[in-house]
Amino acid sequence: MEFKTKYDGPWVDIDRNDLLTNDVGDWRYRSPEVDKSKCSLCGQCYLFCPTGCIEDRDTYFGVNLAFCKGCGICAKVCPSEAISMKTGGHQ
Amino acid sequence: MRATTRGKVKVLSGNQAAAQAAVLCQPDVVAAYPITPQSEVVEELSRFLAEGILKAEFVEVEGEHSALSVLIGASSSGGRTFSATSSHGLLYMFEAYSYAATLRLPIVMAHVCREVAAPNTVLCSQQDIMLARDAGWIQIHCASCQEILDSIIMAYRLAEDPDILLPVNICYDGHYLSHLSARVEVPDQADVSTFLPANKLRECRLDPDKPMMQAPYLGGKLFTEYRYKHCLAMQNALQKIDYLDEEFQKSFGRSYGGLIEEYRNEDAEIVLVALGSAASTAKAVIDLKRDEGVKVGLVRIRCFRPFACDRLSKALKGAKVIGVIDRDVCFGWNTGIVFVELRSLLNRLRMNQPMVNFIAGLSGADITKDHIERAINNMQLALHGKFGPEVTWLDLE
Numbered sequence: 001m002e003f004k005t006k007y008d009g010p011w012v013d014i015d016r017n018d019l020l021t022n023d024v025g026d027w028r029y030r031s032p033e034v035d036k037s038k039c040s041l042c043g044q045c046y047l048f049c050p051t052g053c054i055e056d057r058d059t060y061f062g063v064n065l066a067f068c069k070g071c072g073i074c075a076k077v078c079p080s081e082a083i084s085m086k087t088g089g090h091q
Numbered sequence: 092m093r094a095t096t097r098g099k100v101k102v103l104s105g106n107q108a109a110a111q112a113a114v115l116c117q118p119d120v121v122a123a124y125p126i127t128p129q130s131e132v133v134e135e136l137s138r139f140l141a142e143g144i145l146k147a148e149f150v151e152v153e154g155e156h157s158a159l160s161v162l163i164g165a166s167s168s169g170g171r172t173f174s175a176t177s178s179h180g181l182l183y184m185f186e187a188y189s190y191a192a193t194l195r196l197p198i199v200m201a202h203v204c205r206e207v208a209a210p211n212t213v214l215c216s217q218q219d220i221m222l223a224r225d226a227g228w229i230q231i232h233c234a235s236c237q238e239i240l241d242s243i244i245m246a247y248r249l250a251e252d253p254d255i256l257l258p259v260n261i262c263y264d265g266h267y268l269s270h271l272s273a274r275v276e277v278p279d280q281a282d283v284s285t286f287l288p289a290n291k292l293r294e295c296r297l298d299p300d301k302p303m304m305q306a307p308y309l310g311g312k313l314f315t316e317y318r319y320k321h322c323l324a325m326q327n328a329l330q331k332i333d334y335l336d337e338e339f340q341k342s343f344g345r346s347y348g349g350l351i352e353e354y355r356n357e358d359a360e361i362v363l364v365a366l367g368s369a370a371s372t373a374k375a376v377i378d379l380k381r382d383e384g385v386k387v388g389l390v391r392i393r394c395f396r397p398f399a400c401d402r403l404s405k406a407l408k409g410a411k412v413i414g415v416i417d418r419d420v421c422f423g424w425n426t427g428i429v430f431v432e433l434r435s436l437l438n439r440l441r442m443n444q445p446m447v448n449f450i451a452g453l454s455g456a457d458i459t460k461d462h463i464e465r466a467i468n469n470m471q472l473a474l475h476g477k478f479g480p481e482v483t484w485l486d487l488e
Contacts, residue, residue, distance in 0.1 A: 001319075003320070004312075004313060005313060005317070007294075007295050008195050008256055008295075008324065009196075009317070010194065010305065010317050010322050011192055011295040011303050011305055012303060013302075013303055014303060014304055014305040023313075026311075045120065052351055054261065057175045
């Protein structure tokens, strides 16, 4: 059997940022989808995301789906309507 | 067998043997709160500390919940730790008790078995430790003062093994063993230190130079992974306990059979299963019955957690009737707890010998030779097809 965690006990190596293994993306029932061509790089979604899972990917702002819980605030604040919420949870 | 090492012969109570063992294991931190019948362990440790023989941080706590919580902190920082408790002390520390196991901390704690109220009592039974059977600790039951001392030394090797990393309870019957004075060979410090080397610093520890977080909030899958690993460690302990028993014999000349002890069991048709001090009484009765030509043997469960499935199945394979003496009650099944566990094992192995259960020794009732003899007589009847009730309450007959 393959294990996701390195240690026998529930310990987290802070330097390796192992906390990210706590995959809360599976709470989501709808997912943000970014239309890259519409993104104006204004960064509103980045500022408003309450869980800090919007990432600057140079030509557009993308979403870390391992973390995103699907609240939809990014879609609401986007002035270019580049983000839409699609029903469907964690992949 | 003669001891092969240096050491001193002393007359020690079970409690004194436990304290003496703890000192020989050179713990970094000790925290315990006195409770009958364990109090003498704390008194002895305090005396060793005052005399400068115990060189540990001794934390005087206001209760058992704090005692184990102190050890959780100390063990998380990589220290070797010791405590002792009993009955309501165990119940009071129960929140920390679960934490200690699931944090995978190699704490060793002596447990003096005592009945659980109500009615009020401070006398012996194994009800208290049986309540804790599913909390994830390793549970070893002793039958002599010498075994208490030796088992505590072995317990640190077991607990600190990188393949195991689990807390260990060394259990012994309150009053019958805790206050029984007997001949105990106290090994030399140098020999104990050779058998049990200094505690190695574990990778997972609280250290400001290498910050780690302990017990993050986890749901579902990852949480399950830790439970699965905990169960694996429990299984690893099975082999390790037998191995350590052999290693201990090589170093000190004494052996206890590892997971289980068998007595006159080779050709036994009737096999009695017991834990703790009652097993010693049973041996005396078995000798008498053997003289009468009754093919009766004893299996003493030393390691109750993890449950020694393989060793027990081999030991019980030839039995035609199996009897279990329980010094505890399984409410809801209206039997004893050890009985339920053994029945579950036999079912798994598709073994279907008749099983009978004897409940005795609650709240300090003696388990006498007469009790054991009546149990064996009942089993003899069952051997010849005359079955009585599944459970016999020996003190109510």
